[in-house]
Amino acid sequence: MAVRKITEYPEEVLGKVGQPVTKFDAALAGLCADMFETMYDAEGVGLAAPQIGLNLRLFVMDCDGIKLIAANPEVIFTEGEQSSHEGCLSVGKVPAVVVRPMKARLRAQDLKGEWFERDAEGYAARAFMHETDHCNGKLFIDHLPKLRREMLVKKFKKEKTWK
Numbered sequence: 001m002a003v004r005k006i007t008e009y010p011e012e013v014l015g016k017v018g019q020p021v022t023k024f025d026a027a028l029a030g031l032c033a034d035m036f037e038t039m040y041d042a043e044g045v046g047l048a049a050p051q052i053g054l055n056l057r058l059f060v061m062d063c064d065g066i067k068l069i070a071a072n073p074e075v076i077f078t079e080g081e082q083s084s085h086e087g088c089l090s091v092g093k094v095p096a097v098v099v100r101p102m103k104a105r106l107r108a109q110d111l112k113g114e115w116f117e118r119d120a121e122g123y124a125a126r127a128f129m130h131e132t133d134h135c136n137g138k139l140f141i142d143h144l145p146k147l148r149r150e151m152l153v154k155k156f157k158k159e160k161t162w163k
């Protein structure tokens with residue numbers, strides 16, 4: 001296992017629609033182990049493949065009691081609304097309030113390629129949507145109104161130069 005380098009906004013791979021996962025083999029299991037290690041190292045609750053530079057529809061998460069690997073994820077049902085802070089390891093964890101559905105149902109494949117569905121509420125539902133967005137080349141800042149998005153990007157770039 002190894003901690004991988006996290007790609008940061010505005011790296012191109014973060015804006016690309018990911019390629020489907022087609023091989024459910026030992027290499028995929030190894031990749032997911034690296035993704036978990038990278039995520040824990042960065043103190044995140046979710047990490048998608050584009051965040052380590054891979055154009056793949058794959059994410060791992062460990063959030064609010066839900067720990068899973070999702071290949072070819074889709075959010076197939078949402079309900080309600082929640083408004084709270086959200087951040088992303090690829091945007092320096094600079095948070096912003098994002099409005100999202102309160103509940104979400106995820107459909108994805110596990111390491112063996114078996115399809116599963118999982119329901120979540122609140123924070124974990126937010127993670128389902130945030131990570132599935134990554135697989136579609138979308139970042140949480142894309143959900144923000146233009147002015148707020150520009151402010152956040154400015155703040156992120158400023159923080160980056162401090163490091």
Ligand SMILES: [Zn+2]
Pocket residue numbers: 087088089090130134
């Ligand atoms: Zn993210």
